[in-house]
Amino acid sequence: MNLVIPTPKEFSFKRTVLSHGWCELPPFHFDPQKWVLSRVVAVEGEAPIEVAIAQKGASIDVAISGKIGKKQSTALAQSIRYMLRLDESFNDFYALVSDDPDFSWIPAQGAGRLLRAPTVFEDLVKMICTTNCSWALTSKMVGVLVSTLGEPSKRGRRTFPTPQAMSKMPERFYRDKVGAGYRSGYLKELADMVASNEIDVEGWLKSDLPTSELKKEIKRVKGAGDYVAENILKLLGRYDGLALDSWVRGKFSKMHAKGRAVTDKKIARHYSRFGPWVGLALWCDMTRDWMGEAGTVEI
DNA sequence: GCGTCCAGGTCTACC
């Protein structure tokens, strides 16, 4: 069966899927030939469901493995809207950059939506797995988590593990099997805290805290420093952090400083005119060349 | 094949 989900006028499926590296990390799978993003999604009261998401005109077409009830299909559609950020308004951001010659391409291409997982927990675990290592190691860590602790769909593909599933495993598992090294204790502690309701990471989505306070809350999680916290904030819809890492610093240096080393303060100054949208403006600038002006893939 | 060096972000201890 299929679901058809209408999208906002300025929405770009391609820019959203390729907004950052998440589409390459399980349980996401991206087929660049067919332009289909697939994954297994946990839906309450059902076995995990495989979905294949593609653009169809002004809508999103979601092919579902098997049949599901109305209640489940409503929940599934909501989950997909969340991942693709279809309910988030970028009008203020687009208005801010539309007259800027270096940034007016963003509204023109419908860029700015950063793909996210169905849960904050999944995004947070993955973000910790990106720290202080290569992308290959991140892929390996996430791949092992999904393949060993994820719940299988009827076809055998797996979800991202729940906090409870991760909490049941000893720290040794993360060290020996996942290859998480010194991050093992962080992953175990995070899973324990979420599974025991000691921390409500999903609640961050509706938090009334100012961003600076919410950032402190996120940094209470061991393994989450400025980089992790500011990236998670972006996925929560708060873009006033830069989330600088070595790749961004290097890319900024090539794009704006002829390859010379630049300070973080200089990077911050470069985008300061974008105020609360500074982090999104930076990320769009850094990833502008991931696709051509006409929306063709160039990576 | 083996050993060494380095990159990557965060934590802890210390000043």
Place this chain on the structure above:
DNA sequence: GGTAGACCTGGACGC
């Protein structure tokens, strides 16, 4: 508040 060293893995490099 700022800084140094440790943490762990994989890739690059030299022998």
